[in-house]
Amino acid sequence: MELIQNNKCFDGEQRVYQIQSTSLNVASKFSIYLPPQALAGEACSALFYLAGLTCTEETFVIKAHAQRLAAQLGLILIAPDTSPRGEHVAKADHWDLGQGAGFYINASQAPWAEHYQMQSYIADELYALVVSEFPVLKDSIGIFGHSMGGHGALTLAWKYPEKFKSVSAFAPICAPSECPWGEKAFSNYLGADREEWKQHDALQLLKSKGALFKEVLIDQGAADQFYSQLNPEKYQQACIEVGQKLTLRQHAGYDHGYFFIQSFIDDHLQFHAIQLDHQ
Amino acid sequence: MELIQNNKCFDGEQRVYQIQSTSLNVASKFSIYLPPQALAGEACSALFYLAGLTCTEETFVIKAHAQRLAAQLGLILIAPDTSPRGEHVAKADHWDLGQGAGFYINASQAPWAEHYQMQSYIADELYALVVSEFPVLKDSIGIFGHSMGGHGALTLAWKYPEKFKSVSAFAPICAPSECPWGEKAFSNYLGADREEWKQHDALQLLKSKGALFKEVLIDQGAADQFYSQLNPEKYQQACIEVGQKLTLRQHAGYDHGYFFIQSFIDDHLQFHAIQLDHQ
Numbered sequence: 424m425e426l427i428q429n430n431k432c433f434d435g436e437q438r439v440y441q442i443q444s445t446s447l448n449v450a451s452k453f454s455i456y457l458p459p460q461a462l463a464g465e466a467c468s469a470l471f472y473l474a475g476l477t478c479t480e481e482t483f484v485i486k487a488h489a490q491r492l493a494a495q496l497g498l499i500l501i502a503p504d505t506s507p508r509g510e511h512v513a514k515a516d517h518w519d520l521g522q523g524a525g526f527y528i529n530a531s532q533a534p535w536a537e538h539y540q541m542q543s544y545i546a547d548e549l550y551a552l553v554v555s556e557f558p559v560l561k562d563s564i565g566i567f568g569h570s571m572g573g574h575g576a577l578t579l580a581w582k583y584p585e586k587f588k589s590v591s592a593f594a595p596i597c598a599p600s601e602c603p604w605g606e607k608a609f610s611n612y613l614g615a616d617r618e619e620w621k622q623h624d625a626l627q628l629l630k631s632k633g634a635l636f637k638e639v640l641i642d643q644g645a646a647d648q649f650y651s652q653l654n655p656e657k658y659q660q661a662c663i664e665v666g667q668k669l670t671l672r673q674h675a676g677y678d679h680g681y682f683f684i685q686s687f688i689d690d691h692l693q694f695h696a697i698q699l700d701h702q
Numbered sequence: 703m704e705l706i707q708n709n710k711c712f713d714g715e716q717r718v719y720q721i722q723s724t725s726l727n728v729a730s731k732f733s734i735y736l737p738p739q740a741l742a743g744e745a746c747s748a749l750f751y752l753a754g755l756t757c758t759e760e761t762f763v764i765k766a767h768a769q770r771l772a773a774q775l776g777l778i779l780i781a782p783d784t785s786p787r788g789e790h791v792a793k794a795d796h797w798d799l800g801q802g803a804g805f806y807i808n809a810s811q812a813p814w815a816e817h818y819q820m821q822s823y824i825a826d827e828l829y830a831l832v833v834s835e836f837p838v839l840k841d842s843i844g845i846f847g848h849s850m851g852g853h854g855a856l857t858l859a860w861k862y863p864e865k866f867k868s869v870s871a872f873a874p875i876c877a878p879s880e881c882p883w884g885e886k887a888f889s890n891y892l893g894a895d896r897e898e899w900k901q902h903d904a905l906q907l908l909k910s911k912g913a914l915f916k917e918v919l920i921d922q923g924a925a926d927q928f929y930s931q932l933n934p935e936k937y938q939q940a941c942i943e944v945g946q947k948l949t950l951r952q953h954a955g956y957d958h959g960y961f962f963i964q965s966f967i968d969d970h971l972q973f974h975a976i977q978l979d980h981q
Contacts, residue, residue, distance in 0.1 A: 430961035431925070437961050488767040490964065646710070682709035682716050685769065 424556065427452070433494035434459040437484060442552065446544040447507040448537060453549060454480045456490055460497035461558050468563040468699045469499035469553065470692075471545065471587070473572030473579075476604070477523045480504045486681035492692045501553055503545060505571070507538035519604055520611055526599070527575030528623045530612035539612060545575070546583050565589035565695040569684060570649070573641075574599055577625035577658075584635045589698035591640035591691045593684050594647055597658035598626040604652050626658055634667035640694045641669065642687045644677030703835065706731070712773035713738040716763060721831065725823040726786040727816060732828060733759045735769055739776035740837050747842040747978045748778035748832065749971075750824065750866070752851030752858075755883070756802045759783045765960035771971045780832055782824060784850070786817035798883055799890055805878070806854030807902045809891035818891060824854070825862050844868035844974040848963060849928070852920075853878055856904035856937075863914045868977035870919035870970045872963050873926055876937035877905040883931050905937055913946035919973045920948065921966045923956030 428439040435458040444451045461467045472489075474482045483489070483502040493500050506512075506525030513534040515521035521535075530539035553559055566587040568576035573595020580590035599605020600620045609620045621627040639662070643655050655671055662669040677683040707718040714737040723730045740746045751768075753761045762768070762781040772779050785791075785804030792813040794800035800814075809818035832838060845866040847855035852874020859869035878884020879899045888899045900906040918941070922934050934950055941948040956962040 430957060430959060431923075431955040431965075432961040433965045485765055485960075488770065488964070490961075491767065491968075644710075676710040678709060680709060681764075682711035682769075685767070686710075686712045689770075 424552065432456070432490050435462060435490070435494050437490065439480065444507075444544055444548060446540045446548045448540075449507050449509045449512055451504055451507060451544070452480045453504065454484045454502040455553070455557065456484070456493055456500040457557065458494045458497050458499065461499055464558060465497065466558045466560040467497045467499045468565070468696065469501060469557075469559045470695055471550075471564070471566045471576075472500060472502045473527055473545070473566070473568030473575035474502065474505050475568075475570030475572050476505070476519050478505050478572075479523070482681075486685065487688050488685040489688050489692060492689050496692055496696045498692060498696065499553075499557060499559060501549070503549055506541065512538045517607075520607055524571065524608065526571055526608045526612060527579060528612055532612060532614050535612050541575075542579065542582070546579050546586060550586060562588060563699045565591075565699055567591040567593075567691055567695065568595070569593040570679065571596055571604070574605070574625055577639075578623055578628055581625065581628040581632055581635060589695045590636055591694055593642050593687070593691075594644060594649070594653055594679055595625065595641060595655075596653055598624060598654040600624045600627065601654060601657075602652040626654070626661055629658065629661050629665060629667060633665045636667065637698060638668045638670060640691060641671045642690070643671065643673050644679060644683045645673045645675045646677055647679045649679050703831065711735070711769050714741060714769070714773050716769065718759065723786075723823055723827060725819045725827045727819075728786045728788045728791055730783055730786060730823070731759045732783065733763045733781040734832070734836065735763070735772055735779040736836065737773045737776050737778065740778055743837060744776065745837045745839040746776045746778045747844070747975065748780060748836075748838045749974055750829075750843070750845045750855075751779060751781045752806055752824070752845070752847030752854035753781065753784050754847075754849030754851050755784070755798050757784050757851075758802070761960075765964065766967050767964040768967050768971060771968050775971055775975045777971060777975065778832075778836060778838060780828070782828055785820065791817045796886075799886055803850065803887065805850060805887045805891060806858060807891055811891060811893050814891050820854075821858065821861070825858050825865060829865060841867060842978045844870075844978055846870040846872075846970055846974065847874070848872040849958065850875055850883070853884070853904055856918075857902055857907055860904065860907040860911055860914060868974045869915055870973055872921050872966070872970075873923060873928070873932055873958055874904065874920060874934075875932055877903060877933040879903045879906065880933060880936075881931040905933070905940055908937065908940050908944060908946060912944045915946065916977060917947045917949060919970060920950045921969070922950065922952050923958060923962045924952045924954045925956055926958045928958050
């Protein structure tokens with residue numbers, strides 16, 4: 424684990440590390456914000472943030488404006504990259520497939536399977552590393568994300584409820600099996616079998632596994648230019664059917680970008696702090 | 703004035719405009735944050751923010767994290783580009799001269815004089831445009847900036863105290879005549895006459911014009927990698943000599959970048975709101 428950047432921020436430290444990932448079979452970077460409480464050695468709650476298409480480990484750190492309140496609440500924030508990267512890593516001539524578009528699943532198909540193992544990377548390798556190397560309160564780790572990363576947060580939470588104790592999302596892709604972004608990614612990474620896709624689709628996981636969390640928070644911009652890819656109403660309907668408490672907020676005039684996210688980031692940090700405190 | 707981007711943010715709007723600047727003799731972009739009060743037609747205080755070397759009109763908007771409190775306080779925030787730009791605009795093979803490095807002065811020397819008229823652009827053209835096109839409270843406009851833009855804020859405030867009623871800076875270049883960045887810029891843009899330089903040097907303007915503001919706020923990272931270029935102690939000493947009240951805060955461990963700025967941005971907005979209210 425190599426520290427490649429470290430900047431003091433709100434009396435904490437905003438760091439970037441690079442690791443040789445065994446899951447991804449290539450070096451990968453992640454950002455971590457350590458609030459002042461963590462620097463003082465106090466065990467802290469932690470949140471994994473998964474970013475959207477084209478983003479990197481840097482996007483959340485610069486654009487989401489989360490550090491101020493994380494410093495107050497004593498939250499560690501971890502932001503991984505959105506895919507494996509490198510000249511030997513398969514890529515596509517598309518911004519929504521390949522590098523920058525890992526979709527937080529383990530690919531089974533060539534040429535993707537060799538490096539695109541983002542589910543194992545996040546939920547096993549990086550999770551274990553963070554717990555062992557930083558003062559993280561065990562059983563007090565949440566997950567959230569945006570768009571493709573909102574899909575990642577909702578699916579990893581439902582796949583690993585013993586690891587992630589709280590979950591929220593900004594404009595998540597709620598039903599990737601039913602939208603162009605998700606169909607493109609799943610058919611490439613997982614192959615043509617749509618039964619297999621169900622294990623990696625937030626809507627289908629919710630229907631098959633039922634209610635797993637005390638509450639889920641989703642914020643959605645009503646002027647989101649990608650609204651048709653997201654299907655929040657289907658997710659809301661399924662939450663009602665399975666008895667999963669969901670707070671879905673539709674915000675008039677807000678679009679898909681980080682000006683939307685920064686406007687509501689404090690609410691998400693507060694939400695996770697409350698959920699994790701009540702464990 | 704062409705609106706080229708508009709994103710809702712904290713119930714206000716973060717916009718980018720492009721204008722055909724007569725001062726710069728080329729098209730130039732600026733960002734403006736309109737808080738909800740301004741959108742509702744209420745006249746608001748306004749702050750011009752001048753960014754540092756290599757930055758654009760986008761830097762402050764993304765990295766400074768000012769919108770949250772600006773929305774609460776009802777402050778309009780204007781962030782211009784840091785130089786004229788374009789294929790017909792003179793440039794240098796240096797990151798600290800030419801495009802991205804206008805130094806907020808009017809160049810008198812070839813090849814720079816044709817477009818590098820940033821002082822007139824900010825203090826006359828853009829100032830007048832903002833006052834005429836947006837609900838700005840006249841006599842309630844402040845200025846602040848970072849590094850090269852801190853130099854810009856301190857010098858434009860001392861040159862135009864009738865226009866800028868409050869001033870603060872992050873890690874400003876306090877005495878450009880006495881540091882490599884400033885000597886390079888001034889010798890290129892203004893020529894070899896060091897007497898002329900004094901009219902564009904914050905330290906020299908303070909000494910010649912004396913105390914002009916009720917209070918000035920400067921934040922400085924004590925671990926700033928460019929500390930030797932900045933000379934805050936000389937500025938502090940001159941403030942004492944001329945009777946200018948200065949709050950200079952040295953922050954242990956903080957460097958020159960935007961993680962430092964975001965950590966103290968709220969204090970600057972509060973400072974300006976108070977100064978402008980007391981006009």
